[in-house]
């Protein structure tokens with residue numbers, strides 16, 4: 048689903064297709080599945096092997112949201128075979144109308160929020176650049192999305208008066224990371240240990256790897272340098288007062 | 298296949314089943330932190346008890362996984378509406394659904410409240426006083442610390458200093474950061490607890506394997522949940538737990554007493570459980586929702602609501618997470634998220650310019666949760682998000698746990714919208730007040746200081762809230778509270794509330810242990826009064842005296858709280 052966006056200038060030279068980005072070359076959580084319990088093995092391997100079809104979004108909507116996801120959760124550095132499904136996972140959640148337990152009083156239901164949110168993005172593309180969002184250059188797509196991230200939609204669109212843009216942004220981003228960082232290939236990328244029952248861990252302090260984990264090998268990862276989504280010091284969104292974390296922690 | 302509760306423990310079988318029309322002594326709504334303890338004690342004392350639980354009866358080997366995303370079902374995911382100036386995130390951020398309730402996915406920090414928590418109004422002129430003192434609850438803290446049991450330092454220096462029956466856990470990377478940062482600033486800290494996690498095996502429960510999936514439900518059975526600590530004993534003693542049973546309304550008779558609970562079973566059929574007394578233990582949102590949804594003639598504004606305070610004085614703790622990036626590796630996913638803390642800032646310090654305080658605690662977000670934190674804390678997206686996540690193993694996270702005062706305008710009401718059962722859903726409104734804002738600002742700065750002192754190269758923070766309590770508070774005055782000091786509603790003599798919703802203030806200790814201690818105390822009261830609860834309207838407010846003969850197996854007098 049990922050639309051490759053070459054050419055990008057990247058820190059480590061030309062942006063390459065990688066089977067495994069990140070600093071843990073050769074590390075594979077899936078290779079450890081013999082040490083997992085049955086229920087966990089089933090849940091995780093199904094995530095890799097079974098990808099659901101698109102059922103909630105129309106074809107055009109899927110293409111549009113797919114293009115948005117390619118920018119907010121980019122995978123251009125990943126090889127086609129190692130691209131992690133994100134759109135399909137969001138589509139499945141909305142198809143099943145699986146909720147996260149709450150809705151902000153000034154937000155429409157999730158299904159509608161997505162429909163009108165991506166509609167607004169396409170309208171913004173057409174009014175600013177006279178093209179559909181999917182046809183814009185990567186840079187122009189990023190400019191539109193960055194304005195949503197900043198909480199100042201440029202150009203303005205009536206939908207953002209009905210739906211707070213920072214809430215839509217959080218909804219979209221959280222759904223994207225829930226799909227991406229729940230995937231074992233992403234665990235390999237960031238060096239997360241993955242499922243750990245019944246074996247457990249034995250080296251708790253000093254960030255030491257387990258015998259089956261890999262030590263970190265830092266190198267100049269080829270993240271694009273000309274993307275507007277690269278972190279900068281002022282990267283944090285404006286304090287909305289009401290914008291706060293949704294995860295549980297303690 | 299037996300019903301498994303961890304790798305070794307099984308659910309006693311068969312479970313008793315009461316006949317459709319049988320009247321039971323107690324019908325309990327919700328088997329969570331409080332409900333699990335209550336049902337166990339009442340069954341052991343010989344009462345006929347049925348508990349209705351909206352969620353499933355977990356078989357931990359089949360239903361739980363060592364995986365973040367697939368653990369979503371542990372939470373109360375049904376619709377709730379959230380609003381106010383600082384709307385609370387609900388769902389995975391607060392309540393559980395299924396036998397064990399929130400104790401299934403809690404991080405299991407188990408500190409006691411401080412003596413000052415029970416006298417906030419007297420000492421600081423804000424919030425409320427409790428109708429009981431710390432000393433009334435202290436024996437129950439000690440009892441539950443053995444029953445759960447709690448692992449922790451031999452000497453816990455804050456509040457009423459105490460030790461713990463099980464030894465402390467080894468330190469993980471994040472705890473190491475907390476202790477180092479605190480030490481450099483001269484702040485006292487403790488490590489290895491207090492947590493409701495086994496540091497040595499106990500009965501048929503193995504010790505912790507440091508896998509860090511506590512919030513996903515502990516498949517190992519090392520982390521306590523009432524599902525594995527109290528429910529098995531309840532079943533052994535003849536209690537029935539009816540899973541997939543959603544209470545929709547409490548029924549009131551002409552004599553002003555309640556006589557049963559209407560609920561919806563797994564197949565969607567409406568059923569009625571007749572009961573001589575009823576205890577609602579459904580969590581700080583569902584408890585007031587059920588009372589409000591049970592409005593009837595004579596109780597137009599909801600059951601037990603003559604004071605108008607049902608749903609009001611809802612509290613959440615400030616739960617800001619401060620993340621620090623270190624040059625060296627941390628690997629924050631190892632070890633239980635909960636394993637080191639400081640309560641140095643717990644009490645009011647007039648020089649700070651606000652009442653009450655906060656605790657400092659380790660947290661250990663797994664990748665999805667951490668990515669969400671980076672979205673909120675750094676505004677990360679796109680390539681920036683990918684690259685900050687590649688440094689996942691270099692980050693440590695420490696939480697603020699700050700006391701937010703009880704305010705009347707923070708409340709649970711009914712929304713117009715309905716859920717899948719046709720019941721009006723809860724609408725939660727939350728606003729921060731001046732004292733709360735000052736406290737949060739101070740707390741978050743202090744924790745950021747600790748993170749820098751530990752040697753972080755970059756420090757960011759995400760604001761959030763945790764631990765909803767209140768919304769059906771206890772008190773001496775029927776005009777300003779819903780229940781008395783034993784959880785009996787002021788309005789209806791055989792209707793009780795027993796869960797986090799009865800807390801008048803919340804301190805900056807995690808509430809779970811206190812909720813369970815209060816449940817054991819309510820149970821002692823009910824047992825002492827025996828059948829009088831079912832017939833008499835007399836309200837005896839004498840302390841019942843603690844009973845030590847009701848503990849689950851392997852726990853009675855086992856483990857000595859070491860005190861230096």
Ligand SMILES: Cc1cc2nc3c(=O)[nH]c(=O)nc-3n(C[C@H](O)[C@H](O)[C@H](O)COP(=O)(O)OP(=O)(O)OC[C@H]3O[C@@H](n4cnc5c(N)ncnc54)[C@H](O)[C@@H]3O)c2cc1C
Nearest residue numbers: 295327329330331351398399404405406544579797807809
């Ligand atoms: C991520 C996370 C981490 C946490 N960490 C900690 C921690 O470290 N330490 C700590 O002390 N606390 C922690 N907590 C908080 C703790 O889990 C709760 O405070 C506690 O479980 C509340 O207990 P309760 O008895 O009030 O309700 P619950 O434990 O939530 O139980 C209520 C039960 O009632 C059921 N129910 C509700 N309504 C109905 C109905 N109408 N019919 C039938 N059943 C119903 C629910 O399904 C549920 O099982 C944490 C919470 C979260 C979300």
Ligand code: SF4
Nearest residue numbers: 505506508509511515
């Ligand atoms: S870290 Fe320990 S208590 Fe937590 S889930 Fe793992 S084994 Fe259970």
